[in-house]
Amino acid sequence: MVKAYDFDNSENVLSLEDLKSLGVLYFPMDMTSYTDRLNQICTERGYKNRDEVKLSKDTPGLEDKLKIFFEEHLHDDEEIRFILDGCGFFDVRDKQDKWVRIRVEKGDLIIVPANMYHRFALDENRFVHAMRLFTDAPKKFSVVSGYLSLQLTICIHFGSLGLACSYNFSHDLFLKKLRILQKLTTH
Ligand SMILES: CSCCC(=O)/C(O)=C/O
Ligand SMILES: [Fe+2]
Numbered sequence: 001m002v003k004a005y006d007f008d009n010s011e012n013v014l015s016l017e018d019l020k021s022l023g024v025l026y027f028p029m030d031m032t033s034y035t036d037r038l039n040q041i042c043t044e045r046g047y048k049n050r051d052e053v054k055l056s057k058d059t060p061g062l063e064d065k066l067k068i069f070f071e072e073h074l075h076d077d078e079e080i081r082f083i084l085d086g087c088g089f090f091d092v093r094d095k096q097d098k099w100v101r102i103r104v105e106k107g108d109l110i111i112v113p114a115n116m117y118h119r120f121a122l123d124e125n126r127f128v129h130a131m132r133l134f135t136d137a138p139k140k141f142s143v144v145s146g147y148l149s150l151q152l153t154i155c156i157h158f159g160s161l162g163l164a165c166s167y168n169f170s171h172d173l174f175l176k177k178l179r180i181l182q183k184l185t186t187h
């Protein structure tokens with residue numbers, strides 16, 4: 001069962017409703033027979049493709065991969081992960097831009113909405129086996145080119161200016177987001 005709490009204070013627990021209000025959805029899956037439920041979710045939400053990813057101590061370059069997953073990033077699609085075995089942490093930004101840690105384990109299906117800053121980590125057991133669901137073909141690792149990254153920076157520049165009006169975002173935070181964007185990778 002998923003557990004969510006403030007990254008800085010694990011006693012401050014968030015409910016599933018709190019997660020939902022951030023846009024993060026959670027579906028508990030019965031691991032003894034999940035096929036029908038999974039297919040139903042896929043049909044309802046338009047997930048047409050899936051693959052599986054396993055990270056373990058035997059994964060070549062595991063720590064480098066984990067460093068990339070732990071870089072704050074966002075995607076222009078939902079990130080849907082169904083944990084088949086093992087466990088891990090998705091950290092997402094709340095409305096005040098503070099990190100919320102979501103511990104996922106076997107039987108948890110989590111949906112991080114498109115365009116939400118997040119990062120992923122493993123615990124000390126260094127093991128997760130997850131199904132990834134996609135609306136389109138699975139996206140492989142791709143590095144944003146200099147030109148594209150410039151375009152994205154300009155988009156977010158305007159996006160963040162918009163946010164600055166409604167949320168009074170700090171200049172530091174704005175610059176930080178720009179810096180993150182400059183080294184943006186999608187995976
Ligand atoms: C639980 S699968 C590994 C994490 C992942 O796929 C991802 O994209 C994190 O942002
Ligand atoms: Fe990702």
Ligand code: NI
Pocket residue numbers: 073074075079118187
């Ligand atoms: Ni991600």
